[in-house]
Amino acid sequence: MSSFHWLRTSMLGAAWLSLTVLGAPAVLAAGEARLSLGSLIEELTQRNPEIKAARERWEAAKAVVPQVQTLPDPKLQFGYQRMPMVPPAVQGTIYGFGQEIPFPGKLRLRGEVAMKEAERFEQEYGATRLRLVANLKQAYFDLHFVHKSIEIVERNKALLIQFEKTAKARYSVGQAAQQDVFRAQVEISRVIDRLAVLEQQKESLHAAINRLLNRPPADPLGTPEEIQVPLLTVSLPELSRRAETFSPILLASAKGIERSEQAVSLARRQFYPDFDLSALGTRNDLINDNGYQVMLGIKIPLFYETKQRQGVKEALAGLAGAREDLTATRQDILFQVKDSFVQTQRAERLITILRDAIIPQSTLALQAAQAGYAVGKVDFLTLLNSLLTLQESQLELHGEMVAHEKAVARLEAVTGGPLAAKLEERKPTP
Numbered sequence: 001m002s003s004f005h006w007l008r009t010s011m012l013g014a015a016w017l018s019l020t021v022l023g024a025p026a027v028l029a030a031g032e033a034r035l036s037l038g039s040l041i042e043e044l045t046q047r048n049p050e051i052k053a054a055r056e057r058w059e060a061a062k063a064v065v066p067q068v069q070t071l072p073d074p075k076l077q078f079g080y081q082r083m084p085m086v087p088p089a090v091q092g093t094i095y096g097f098g099q100e101i102p103f104p105g106k107l108r109l110r111g112e113v114a115m116k117e118a119e120r121f122e123q124e125y126g127a128t129r130l131r132l133v134a135n136l137k138q139a140y141f142d143l144h145f146v147h148k149s150i151e152i153v154e155r156n157k158a159l160l161i162q163f164e165k166t167a168k169a170r171y172s173v174g175q176a177a178q179q180d181v182f183r184a185q186v187e188i189s190r191v192i193d194r195l196a197v198l199e200q201q202k203e204s205l206h207a208a209i210n211r212l213l214n215r216p217p218a219d220p221l222g223t224p225e226e227i228q229v230p231l232l233t234v235s236l237p238e239l240s241r242r243a244e245t246f247s248p249i250l251l252a253s254a255k256g257i258e259r260s261e262q263a264v265s266l267a268r269r270q271f272y273p274d275f276d277l278s279a280l281g282t283r284n285d286l287i288n289d290n291g292y293q294v295m296l297g298i299k300i301p302l303f304y305e306t307k308q309r310q311g312v313k314e315a316l317a318g319l320a321g322a323r324e325d326l327t328a329t330r331q332d333i334l335f336q337v338k339d340s341f342v343q344t345q346r347a348e349r350l351i352t353i354l355r356d357a358i359i360p361q362s363t364l365a366l367q368a369a370q371a372g373y374a375v376g377k378v379d380f381l382t383l384l385n386s387l388l389t390l391q392e393s394q395l396e397l398h399g400e401m402v403a404h405e406k407a408v409a410r411l412e413a414v415t416g417g418p419l420a421a422k423l424e425e426r427k428p429t430p
Contacts, residue, residue, distance in 0.1 A: 035222040037140050040213065044136050047214040051132060054125040061118035069111035072100040077280065096280035103272040109265055116259035120252050126416075127248035134413035136212050138406045143205040144224035145402040149395055150198050156391050157191045160184055163387075166373075167380060180380035187384060229351060229401050232344045232408065234419055239337050239411060246416030247333050253326040260319035267315040270308045274299045336414050340407040347404035354397040362390040 045051060079094035164184035170176035207217040234242075244250060276297035283290050301308050369386040372378030412418055 033222040035140070035143075035224045037137065037225065040136060040140065040209070041133055043213050044132060045129060048132055048212060049214055051125075051129050054121075054128040058118065058121040058125045061114070061121040065111055065114045065118060068114050069107050071102075071107070074099045075278075077278070081282070092283040094280055094282050096278055098276065098278035101275040101277060103269065103274055106266065106269050106272075106274075109262055109269055112262045113259055113266060116255050116262055120255035120259060123248045123252035123255055125248075127252060130248060130413040130416070132212060134409045136209065137409035139205055139208045139212070140224055141227065141402040141405045141409075143202065143209065143221070144227055145398055146198055146202045146205060147223055148398040150195065150202070152391060152394050152398075153191055153194055153198065156387060157188065157195070159387060160188045160191060163380075163383065164188065175376060176380065183380060183384060187388075227401060227405060229348075229404050230408075231348060232341075232411075232419065236338065236341050239341060239415055239419075240334055242415040243333050243337050244330065247414050248416060249329055249414070250326070250333055253322070253329045256322045257319065257326055260315065260322040264312065264315040264319055267308070267311040270311055271301055271304060273301060333414050337411065340410045340414075343407040344404050344411070347400045347407065350400045351397065351404065354393055354400065358393050359390070359397060362386070362393050366390050 075098035077094070077096040077098060080092070081094055082091045164181060167176055167180040167184050171178055171181055206219075206221050209221060210217050210219050276299065278295045278297070279292065280295070281290065281292045366383075366386040366389075369378050369383040373380065373383045408419065
């Protein structure tokens with residue numbers, strides 16, 4: 001067999017290998033399970049300490065409501081008196097009962113303030129849950145991208161090793177320059193370096209997900225499931241409306257305003273006096289006689305200039321601040337909606353271009369470069385660039401898929417829950 005015929009056979013084998021590797025589906029390592037996003041979200045809601053703390057703050061706030069709506073604790077009074085110099089002589093015991101009674105309406109207003117505060121904590125609990133679910137999804141999708149990147153780079157590592165063997169064979173018969181061998185070896189080293197970086201990123205993402213799940217950072221995780229990229233069918237105006245209606249962060253700010261309004265009413269009610277009712281019974285041991293007395297005390301808001309009036313001023317300032325907070329929060333939420341929406345639109349366009357045009361064209365270019373290099377019509381640099389172009393296009397495709405899903409996760413966090421989406425009929429992802 002001539003050396004030229006042997007080299008051509010070798011390159012055709014390399015072409016067959018590339019087509020086989022590029023089209024091969026992902027294969028799980030032995031014993032490695034798929035990592036379900038749904039099960040992770042369920043575990044997050046049950047085990048995450050930040051979600052638990054937010055829930056307990058809500059429960060604590062609800063427990064305040066009946067406390068502030070209840071009258072102050074009554075007072076039981078006991079005493080002894082002896083006045084021998086006052087005729088008739090007095091000597092005996094005193095016993096009584098006292099109750100502080102706030103001015104009508106104060107207890108109700110205190111309860112309403114506490115109720116609005118509890119409702120604010122409820123919305124903050126919902127916002128915390130949605131935020132952490134979005135964080136978990138983003139980490140999960142990043143982990144998916146890292147796994148896909150490792151898979152793609154490993155494929156190209158196998159191809160580069162085959163290219164190196166071919167370049168060595170051609171160099172040995174004087175049909176290729178030695179620099180082709182060196183360039184292949186350099187690219188293999190770069191691939192090994194890139195794999196090391198990806199492995200580090202994978203371990204960091206494992207630790208981030210375990211932290212959210214309240215697991216030990218070193219706990220192992222499986223391989224993420226394949227992701228589908230649904231087309232976002234909800235328009236930007238509808239997303240903005242949903243955010244203004246259902247966003248827990250906005251609702252929490254709105255509850256803060258309602259609480260502040262009730263606090264202003266309560267502060268103004270403080271100008272009215274509270275009452276102190278007491279009833280005392282007496283027993284004169286010397287003359288064996290009993291008596292009683294009833295007293296009504298009134299708390300006079302005498303220092304209203306420095307107390308009650310300043311309390312109203314404080315409450316009004318708190319209300320104004322709460323309204324400004326709502327305005328700022330609303331602007332921030334609407335910005336996040338617009339920003340995430342345009343990111344999904346960009347990702348959908350790029351996914352279509354990469355999947356339907358750039359990657360098929362890059363695959364054909366690599367096949368043509370392989371065939372041309374086999375017969376000496378294409379230099380090694382062109383062959384190598386064709387492979388690297390295809391690799392970067394595949395990585396960009398998966399990166400845009402992940403960017404799309406992360407943007408949708410952020411939209412769900414600020415609009416109050418899952419969004420209706422439609423799955424597009426997609427070709428198998430390269």
